[in-house]
Amino acid sequence: MKVVVNGTPHEFDEDATVATVVRSFTHAPSGVAVAVNDAVVSRGDWETTALHDDDRIEVLTAVQGG
Amino acid sequence: MDVKDPLVIAGESFTSRLIMGTGGATSLEALDEALAASGTEITTVALRRVDPSARGSIVDLLLRRDIRVLPNTAGCFTAGEAMLTARLAREALDTNWVKLEVIADERTLLPDPVELLDAAERLVDEGFVVLPYTNDDPVLARRLEQVGCAAVMPLGSPIGSGLGIRNPHNIELMVEQASVPVILDAGIGTASDAALAMELGCEAALLASAVTRAHSPALMAEAMRKAVEAGRMARLAGRIPRRRYAEASSPTLGRAEIPV
Numbered sequence: 001m002k003v004v005v006n007g008t009p010h011e012f013d014e015d016a017t018v019a020t021v022v023r024s025f026t027h028a029p030s031g032v033a034v035a036v037n038d039a040v041v042s043r044g045d046w047e048t049t050a051l052h053d054d055d056r057i058e059v060l061t062a063v064q065g066g
Numbered sequence: 067m068d069v070k071d072p073l074v075i076a077g078e079s080f081t082s083r084l085i086m087g088t089g090g091a092t093s094l095e096a097l098d099e100a101l102a103a104s105g106t107e108i109t110t111v112a113l114r115r116v117d118p119s120a121r122g123s124i125v126d127l128l129l130r131r132d133i134r135v136l137p138n139t140a141g142c143f144t145a146g147e148a149m150l151t152a153r154l155a156r157e158a159l160d161t162n163w164v165k166l167e168v169i170a171d172e173r174t175l176l177p178d179p180v181e182l183l184d185a186a187e188r189l190v191d192e193g194f195v196v197l198p199y200t201n202d203d204p205v206l207a208r209r210l211e212q213v214g215c216a217a218v219m220p221l222g223s224p225i226g227s228g229l230g231i232r233n234p235h236n237i238e239l240m241v242e243q244a245s246v247p248v249i250l251d252a253g254i255g256t257a258s259d260a261a262l263a264m265e266l267g268c269e270a271a272l273l274a275s276a277v278t279r280a281h282s283p284a285l286m287a288e289a290m291r292k293a294v295e296a297g298r299m300a301r302l303a304g305r306i307p308r309r310r311y312a313e314a315s316s317p318t319l320g321r322a323e324i325p326v
Contacts (some may be wrong), residue, residue: 006115028114031125033113033158040153060116060154062125064088064097065112066138066165066274 003055012051025059030050032061073270073301075247076163076216083264083296085136087274090226091283094122100277101131108134110274113155125159133216136197138165143178145185152189154237160274165219166198169224175225179206182208183213184186190214199251202232204239211246218244219251219272220262227273228255234266241267257286257293264297265305271297285318 001012005021012020018041026032034041035058036051045047051057072079086106089096101109111124129134129228130224137155142148145168152164166186170178177200189196195216200206207218220240223229225253230253231237245270254260254273263271 025118027118028123031123031158032116033154035150035154038150040150040157041279042157058154059115061116062089062111062126062135062137062155062160063114064116064160066087066089066110066140066167 001051003051003053003057006059017047017055018051018052019050020047020051022059024063028061031032031060032059034059035066069296073247075197080129082107082294083138083270083272083292083298084260084291085109085272086277086287086290087138087272088124088278089274092278094127095125095253096283098131100287100288101127102281103284104277105291106133108136110136110272111179112138113151113158116206124183129285134163135159135161136163136165136321137161138199139167139185140169142168143170143181144168145188147183147194148181148185148229149188152194153183153192153274156194156223162193163195163197163216166196166215167194170278177201177221182206183209186210186215187213194226197249201239204236204238204243207240207248208243211244213235217249217269219249220316221252222250225252225278226279227253228276230255230259231262231266237263237266237268254290255287260290260293261300263298264294265300267301 014064022029037056072084077169082105084106086104087110107169128129137159139148139151143312156162168178168181169175186196186198197217198210198215199219209219222231249270250263250268251272254276260271277283277287
């Protein structure tokens with residue numbers, strides 16, 4: 001399955017969930033938030049939210065700013 | 067004075083009236099030292115894509131210091147972008163407080179008033195405590211308050227410019243009419259700018275670059291803490307009116323008659 005994570009194309013297994021993506025991008029999931037196709041996916045739903053071809057996924061965290 | 071004169075935002079009390087942003091610090095260590103010296107109890111962070119190679123976390127640092135995290139929507143140009151960022155920040159940081167920034171262009175980083183007001187109203191409806199970074203426009207400030215913002219945060223001058231408070235008269239007008247805190251946000255370059263903000267009646271001052279990009283951030287942070295305290299005390303004490311001519315402070319009665 002082809003999805004776009006943080007602006008870059010990535011390949012994941014067909015049974016991949018939001019949680020799979022988060023785990024592959026960061027080892028410190030506290031303070032992380034995820035949006036799939038511009039909609040926030042709550043932390044409690046990461047394990048059960050399936051992905052589909054061409055989904056756009058943003059994995060964000062707090063950084064210094066403002 | 068600290069205990070008797072708290073800063074109150076959305077029903078929550080704070081002892082410090084200095085809100086320090088975290089942008090621009092050269093390292094987490096330098097930032098940590100500056101935050102401690104500033105005495106701040108609220109600090110802003112931005113939300114960005116995770117960097118798998120990042121070392122250390124700003125959130126861990128703030129938790130250790132027991133400083134409240136105020137996520138911003140920096141870099142957003144539309145109400146829609148700002149709203150999604152605010153929702154992501156709420157999810158990531160477990161807070162419904164947001165420093166709402168909707169900017170018009172990269173060169174000035176001035177707020178886009180139309181998008182800002184739209185986003186503010188909709189985020190208030192979604193249950194956010196909205197602290198909008200706004201222009202030094204008393205009318206826009208009134209509109210932001212009307213839609214339910216918990217504070218209004220006018221710029222003194224453009225972000226990172228260090229140009230101080232370019233329109234103190236407008237800031238005073240905003241203070242006069244507001245029933246939510248007015249927090250001077252952006253443009254502070256040095257301690258006297260922060261003191262002036264408080265003397266004009268602002269409830270707090272928010273700054274980042276002035277400290278994080280100073281030659282000695284921790285020393286400037288301490289200067290800012292003292293300036294905000296001094297400015298607040300001067301505001302409460304009440305300054306003397308400005309006069310065109312001198313008014314002697316020594317009595318004229320009882321002077322010796324000395325022949326010329």
